[in-house]
Amino acid sequence: MFVLLAILAIGFFAYMVWRWNASGLRRECRWRQSRSEGGWTCTYCGGHVAGEARPNICIRDL
Ligand SMILES: [Zn+2]
Numbered sequence: 001m002f003v004l005l006a007i008l009a010i011g012f013f014a015y016m017v018w019r020w021n022a023s024g025l026r027r028e029c030r031w032r033q034s035r036s037e038g039g040w041t042c043t044y045c046g047g048h049v050a051g052e053a054r055p056n057i058c059i060r061d062l
Contacts, residue, residue, distance in 0.1 A: 029058040 029044045031054050039050040045060035 029060075031055055
């Protein structure tokens, strides 16, 4: 039983690492600051985020 739980935990951890790699690092997004609107616009998906800080994720996947 304990071995089964350990295998499940390792599998879940590997799945989370895979998800993080697939969604967090390999992004095609290019954020460009639009001074007129006071925010950031993604030239890849067309997303727009207000604020000063540059986003490091794509809102298309949210
Ligand atoms: Zn995007």
